Amino acid sequence: MKIIDTHVHLGKSKFSGVETSEEDILDSMVLYNIHSCLVMPQPTLDAIPSVHEEIFKLTQKYPNQIFGMASVDPWVSDDEYNNQITVCLKEYGFKAIKLHPMGHNISPLSPLCNKIYEAARQFRVPVLVHTGIGNPFSLPALVMEPAKRYPDVTFVLCHAGFAVYTDEAIVAAKLCENIILEPSWCPTYTVSKMIEAAGIERIIMGSDHISNVPVELAKFHSLKLSDTQLEQIFHHNPRTLFRL
Numbered sequence: 001m002k003i004i005d006t007h008v009h010l011g012k013s014k015f016s017g018v019e020t021s022e023e024d025i026l027d028s029m030v031l032y033n034i035h036s037c038l039v040m041p042q043p044t045l046d047a048i049p050s051v052h053e054e055i056f057k058l059t060q061k062y063p064n065q066i067f068g069m070a071s072v073d074p075w076v077s078d079d080e081y082n083n084q085i086t087v088c089l090k091e092y093g094f095k096a097i098k099l100h101p102m103g104h105n106i107s108p109l110s111p112l113c114n115k116i117y118e119a120a121r122q123f124r125v126p127v128l129v130h131t132g133i134g135n136p137f138s139l140p141a142l143v144m145e146p147a148k149r150y151p152d153v154t155f156v157l158c159h160a161g162f163a164v165y166t167d168e169a170i171v172a173a174k175l176c177e178n179i180i181l182e183p184s185w186c187p188t189y190t191v192s193k194m195i196e197a198a199g200i201e202r203i204i205m206g207s208d209h210i211s212n213v214p215v216e217l218a219k220f221h222s223l224k225l226s227d228t229q230l231e232q233i234f235h236h237n238p239r240t241l242f243r244l
């Protein structure tokens with residue numbers, strides 16, 4: 001089974017202090033039999049364009065194994081945002097855009113975030129939104145408003161509410177067809193609830209931290225899903241969503 005990890009970071013997080021290198025990512029892929037990773041910068045104090053460039057180099061070094069995702073601060077000017085996003089999506093061929101309401105210190109409802117959704121529409125890529133920790137901006141329900149305004153854009157609720165707000169993530173998925181759930185850090189029984197509520201075709205796997213890769217894999221394996229269902233979550237859903 002060609003497992004795709006949809007949530008991997010390169011670099012150092014300003015929140016957790018955790019640092020992940022190229023070697024860490026590649027080693028874990030071998031160890032846990034991960035075929036492909038979607039890699040983005042951390043919410044970080046490092047210069048984001050240089051992290052994007054590093055990720056681009058990885059995508060060239062490991063084609064079809066490493067894919068990039070852009071995480072540009074929506075507080076920069078519209079021109080600067082669009083310049084950076086265009087480099088990432090057009091020149092580098094990145095597969096998604098990240099909005100980190102905690103890392104970027106912004107509500108998904110802010111008019112400043114419209115340029116994220118517009119870019120996602122223009123480049124036909126999904127928007128990944130961090131949810132759970134870092135409230136009020138990271139509440140899953142806040143994503144419903146842009147999801148309704150941009151019905152042709154797909155939104156991924158990263159961490160699907162981070163355990164505490166998981167029911168709210170489920171409500172968001174139930175009310176918006178264009179919302180996908182990625183349940184890293186959520187308890188196993190809530191993952192079953194998500195599958196039941198949203199349908200298995202709207203669930204993807206992400207690890208967030210290298211040390212969390214085996215944990216997230218084990219969670220899905222504990223749910224008594226068939227091999228076909230596991231392959232759908234681990235491979236087919238992300239492949240379709242990110243157009244890999």
Ligand SMILES: [Zn+2]
Pocket residue numbers: 007009208
């Ligand atoms: Zn993350």
